[in-house]
Amino acid sequence: MMRIVLLGAPGSGKGTQAQRLMGKYGVPQVSSGDLLRDAVARGTELGKQAKSVMDAGQLVSDDIVLGLIRERLSRADAANGFILDGFPRNIDQANSLNALLEEIGQPLDAVLLLDVRNETLMQRLAGRRICPKCGTVYNIHSLPAGATTCEKDGTELYQRPDDKEEVIGKRLAVYDQQTKPLIEHYSKLGLLRKVAGEGELEEVSERMEAAALAKPVPASKVKVTKTPAQAKRKNPAVKSAKPAAKGASKAASKAKSSKAKTKTKSKPKSAAKSKAPAAKGKAARKSAKKSSKAAARSTKKAARKAPAKKAARRPTKARKKK
Structure with missing residues (x-):
């Protein structure tokens, strides 16, 4: 079909x-021009109507042409x-x-x-030649040099009036x-x-x-x-908005990835940190006890030595006065 x-x-x-x-x-091939010429030549009802219009120098109406097409396609x-x-x-x-x-x-x-x-149309139309007997179409640009007759029947070729420049x-x-x-x-x-x-x-x-x-x-x-x-050419706002949207999406993706990384890394560290302060607290308490005991011992020793010296000095002073 x-x-x-x-x-x-x-x-x-x-x-x-x-x-x-x-x-x-x-x-x-259904050509409106061929249909009109054929209908006029055969003397059909539509052909008679078309002939009277063409003889008056007017254009054939669309109704007549459509009627010819309907008849042909049937x-x-x-x-x-x-x-x-x-x-x-x-x-x-x-x-x-x-x-x-x-x-x-x-x-x-x-x-x-x-x-x-x-430019191609002008060359084709101006160079077109037609055989009046068989209707074969030629072009002077493709014909052998000096050829003016139809290759099929030898009839002299002619140029249609509407093919003039x-x-x-x-x-x-x-x-x-x-x-x-x-x-x-x-x-x-x-x-x-x-x-x-x-x-x-x-x-x-x-x-x-x-x-x-x-x-x-x-x-x-x-x-x-x-x-x-x-x-982009028709909507410049789209052009300027796209980079911003891209930047925002990149920033959002970076933020998400960084958050994910910190979450995964922080879990083991937090467990280690929670244990570390406990160990440090025990060591600190032990060292604090040791230092407090040492300080207490040193103060006791100093207290013992100080009264003895004072007592030794007093008699010497009394002896000198006498």
Whole structure:
């Protein structure tokens, strides 16, 4: 199953890539322009309405285009999917298309955006040449020097009027104004997949195929996240608060670790200290008793000696007087 919409500026290669996917997976390319031309050529009811509008020089209404798309997707070859090219071109058409696809039970799987630089687009469009017989598209930058005819049938190639340089700038301006908002629209729905549209044809086709076959992401699961650098730029307070928070957390962790260390170390020391004072107290009491006894003995000796000396002196004094 492959139900996709192709987005991209004129010259991005949508038509070429749609044809390659169609050839490989068998799903029809549904181009709004081709649908209009086919309906007018076959003279269908919608084709008659479209012809009268175009003959009056007016734009075909969205209702007519959506009617043509509904009719085309009802055919058997669209049962396994489709590749919408050239529609929608703005948000209103995108909403109308979504309502139609939901109604017929064929919602979109993905929207592929071919991303190509403007200078590359100018080169592609201004150099584009088309075979009026088989519709094969060429570019003068890739054709052999001097070649001006189709390689398949030899028909003279021509340049479309809207591929002239003075017209290309206006076409790209219209795309920027009208179609680019669809990028944001489908991105919010989780359907957009950007594909690099520059490089070798085979490389671009491989990228397109991988993007088309990737599983869709539900819109409810699509979240826009900010990188740390973006958060810091937008909220400078966060930047200044983070170092402080880090410092506080480091200080807190150091304090916790130091407390834990002191608790584990203090337990054995406190037990040793509690025993040490008891031992010291006993020794102090013993030494105090010894010193007090020694002091008492010395005082007794001094008391004994002192009276004897006094008694010995007194008689000598009395003898001298006589």
